[in-house]
Amino acid sequence: MAMIPGLGNAAPTATFSAPAIAATVAVHELRAESEWRFEVAIGQKIEVRVMSGTAELFGTELALNHIYTFWGTKSSIYTWHGCRIEVTGLCEEYTAEETPMLQYANTHFALERLRDEAQQKRGEGPRVLLVGPNNSGKTSLVKLLTAYAIRMGRQPMVINTDPREGLLSIPGTLTATPFASIIDVEQGWGSSPTSTSSPVPVKLPLCYYYGLASPEDNTKLYKPIVTRLALASTSRLAEDQIIKETGMIIDTPGIICQGKGGYDLISHIVSEFSVNTILVLGSERLHIEMQKRFSGHRTSTGESITLVKLDKSGGCVDRDDTFMQQTQEAAIKEYFFGDSKSTLSPHTQQMGFDDVIIYKIREANAMSFLPGGMEEEATGLYEKVEPNPGMLHCMLAVMYATTSDSQDTVRDASVMGFVYVSEVDDKKRRFKVLAPMNTRITDRPLIWGSWPEASMSVIA
Known part of the structure; x- marks a missing residue:
């Protein structure tokens, strides 16, 4: 199944470089702990090559001198130690020196400690829920934490409960996917069996259909599908000790962070997946609301819930309805007809x-x-x-x-x-x-x- 391109960060329009008439080649020197943020228009592409140093895209390391092609996406490349990149083609871009990446890396290491404990006890790893307003960078952080876990030899179960997005599926679905291989930096999350051949091994998502844009459109349909997804995910964890020790990373729709009805849906997700860690991204008010609801709460296994407030990346910008519609159409088209590398009939x-x-x-x-x-x-x-x-x-x-x-x-x-x-x-x-x-x-x-x-x- 096809995946949605462009779940990453993009720059404020005021700082975008002016477009040129012909495709250009530019070399960027990135300092340590800086991030190059770029936006490629739908139907357009750029090619990026790391010439020296080390760089990563949402936690997945980029190979030296390999040409990566990005189509119609908003994304970012981060470097911990500095690097030089060559960019061919037109995009709107800028480099940010201040990022919350240190916070995000520390969150990863805290989760790793919990996984080590689970490994020693042959128990269950952390079940992590990300909540935050629309366009706060939740999916980008899910991707980052997933990529870091994979680099440590883990196999996280990634859950998508946002019907507006598609994770290894088209929009309208809720999915659960065990990740044993690296995330494909060009294709987004990677490919699944109907996306044809790929140099990165395919993923096998558990996929359920909701078919409406917002969970609040029909909560009496959404809730039982979430319950079914949680049951299937838990069963999958029980079958594989490595996935069980790594745990879950759960993405949520931003719309459910905007009021009581949405908070009830968050509570439902927390209950069904026995969530024991909640990461609140980019909202002080939401963090306070989550504290009120879950500070004394216990999971079905008797664990307390840890709440962590994280800063939103400055690269997160609103993805307007036009962009969302274009990415949705691109994902559907790719599902049926393939992409630039492989054609489906x-x-x-x-x-x-x-x-x-x-x-x-x-x-x-x-x-x-x-x-x-x-x-x-x-x-x-x-x-x-x-x-x-x-x-x-x-x-x-x-x-x-x-x-x-x-x-x-x-x-x-x-x-x-x-x-x-x-x-x-x-x-x-x-x-x-x-x-x-x-x-x-x-x-x-x-x-x-x-x-x-x-x-x-x-x-x-």
Whole structure:
């Protein structure tokens, strides 16, 4: 499955260098403990080569004299001891001398001490939750802590509970992925089986479909999916002692840090994953709220919860709706057609309206306004629908379930893959989909959500 490019840091627009007409080659001398932050426009690319010294991208070390290509991304390269880099192509960029990297490294070493203790006792490593407002750098810090753990020979389980992002999957999914190999600095998190060949070994995510942009859109759907994800993750930990000793690193959506309803969702995640360490990124108020909720709290295993407040990186800037839409479309396109290094050819399947079972996710918490005091339990989380022109250019999740399964069973099933609706013919009662896998999907239930949004550009 494809991953979203551009989860990194970018510079304030006031300090960006002026764009030139032709591609340029620039050499940057970076001092020790400084960070080069760059933004490449969607559809554009730059090439970066480390000429001397040492450098890393979100914790993953960059090889000397290797050319790295970055497409449509906001990211940063950090050096502990100084380095010289060569950049070919156009990007908006600047170098920062002040960063919170020392804080982040100290956090990593504190987690390593807990992992050493778990190793000695053959127990469980830290279960770390990151919370913070939108665009505070949570995903970048998750990536950094994951990369540092891998460099120490660990195998962390990385959990994504943010449906707006995609971690080794498309947006709209919640995933859990054990990381045993390095993170691919060019591809983001790396690749998973349907992304075709890669020099970095593929990752195998546990993938569940939520299909809405915000957890608060339908908490009665989001919560049980988080519970199911936690159950699957815990089972995976129990099977592998190295993953168990390393523990979990859990990313969260920024939207749940903005009020009581969101705090209840944080509490749900903390409870289901038995979180024992909470890192609060870039918000004094949120840190105080977390202290109120969790200072005397105990996990299901009787552990107290450690709260740590960390500074937000100055390189974090708002990713506006346009950028998010472009990255979402790029991720979907990559899922079906591959990237610049490898081309995929999706299969086209034609089906009759009566050949498939499609469930549409009920929008938001609008179910609360059902007439006559009806509860959503009576109507179900999903609405069974026929194929119709409204689903043109939409994604449908193919579930590991059968068409006769209950809605709860379908909800708790993992995702087999996704198909893209490219044509709907009402008169002939037939529709056409693109699928990365050439397997029968008519004997599987399909789920239609509102996220990711419909996009014509996938086949344009």
